[in-house]
Amino acid sequence: MTRKAFVQLLPLLVLYVGVFLFFAHNALDFGDEERYAMYAENLTKGYYAPRDTLFLWNGPGYPLVLTPFAFLDIPWIYAKMLNPLFFFLAVCFFYTAVRSFASERLALVLAYLFGLYPPFYAELWLLLTEPFVLMLMSLFALLTVRWFQSGKYRFLVLSAVVCAFVALTKVFFGYVVTTVLVLSLVLAKCSRTARKTAPIYGIALLLCVPYLIYTYRLTGRIFYWSTAGGGQVYWLYTDQPGEFGGWKSDVDVATQPELAHHRAFYKQLEGLDFVQRDAILKKKAVENMLSNPRWMLFNYAANLGRLFLNFPFCYKYQHPRTLLYIVPNGVLLGAMLFSLYPLIRFRRYSPPAIIHACGVSLVYMAGHSLVVAMSRYLCTVLPLVFLVIAYVAANLIRIQAPEHSAEN
Secondary structure, eight states: OOHHHHHHHHHHHHHHHHHHHHHOOSOOOSTTHHHHHHHHHHHHTTOSSOTTTTOOOSOSHHHHHHHHHHHTTOOHHHHHTHHHHHHHHHHHHHHHHHTTTSOHHHHHHHHHHHHTOGGGGGGTTSSSSHHHHHHHHHHHHHHHHHHHHHOOHHHHHHHHHHHHHHHHHSTHHHHHHHHHHHHHHHHTTTOHHHHHHHHHHHHHHHHHHHHHHHHHHHHSOTTOOOSOHHHHHHHHTOOOTTOOOOOOOHHHHHHOGGGGGGHHHHHTTTTOOHHHHHHHHHHHHHHHHHHOHHHHHHHHHHHHHHHHHOOOOTTOOOOGGGHHHHHHHHHHHHHHHHHHHHHHHTGGGSOHHHHHHHHHHHHHHHHHTTSOOOHHHHGGGHHHHHHHHHHHHHHTOOOOOOOOOOOO
16 A cells, blocks of 8 residues: 555544544443453453353454453543544555556546445444454455456465454454355365365464354354354244334333233343353244244345344334435445346456455355344445455446547
């Protein structure tokens, strides 16, 4: 990345800092913020998940970043201040990756479109994983482009390390890593791209083994990433009339009148640790799927809407901020669909890095459509999606005026 390009992108950093300063505060009062802080504090005490409850909801990637703040008792507002930097680094990595396929001017335009994408801003001032993962995935996109283009092993190793860190931060990505690895091994004989893809995910999975050993020793279960899966599939595959998915917390079940019919089932979970709860919730979800598959298909279709448009949710009042997702994601979805034809039409000429980005994006989105989804989760893979769209815009689409014969 040139100094000129860096300076041209600096207004985005100013914007990120400005948005952060306007909204940020020291309190941890939104969603998962307290949980990440708790895990970071646990790490300073020599353990991660509490052994009495086995509360293994998130991977240790982001809490490891927060551990110095917990250890030194630094106010959490300073940890949140990393978010604008994470965002700006993500844009810089994305710009550098796009420069491999586009001119400097077009890459700059595409980097600004990426950096101004509205859904990214929803967590800019919060102690959540999204800004950190956006940076990691943008760096991963850049490193994989370098690996496929140059074949230098340092890019292979760095890609695998960053990929592993993503999986340890967003544990769902661990299943993506495993799926892509298996698919790459199956296709290795007939695809050079698959042969170069397999080592990335093989090494990444090996780097995650210490965490999986830890979860095995804690829970007695093999290849166990998190205790959150049961709750996600339970709420997606609920068979109650008028419900079409959308995760609800224990507090929601206890306090919201419209969820009263779930309380008898949740009463059975009282006194159980989170591993036991996870197993019971998954079993109930499977029973619901088998008892009413037609309704489950409806829930699945609604889940696709939540993944791409953050809509619809049951028992939830609509808010104007939904437009923050529906409008830009509608445009993004249109760009994705528009890119399909040139990608398929010229698939033989597509660089391996773009084929890889397409494959990982499809695996991620297909997998996340099977569990509780919202547009916040889609943001994880968007650096790869934007990279594919950028390649199509720069190389497979030409805009020109029609030629008309002179009329005399």
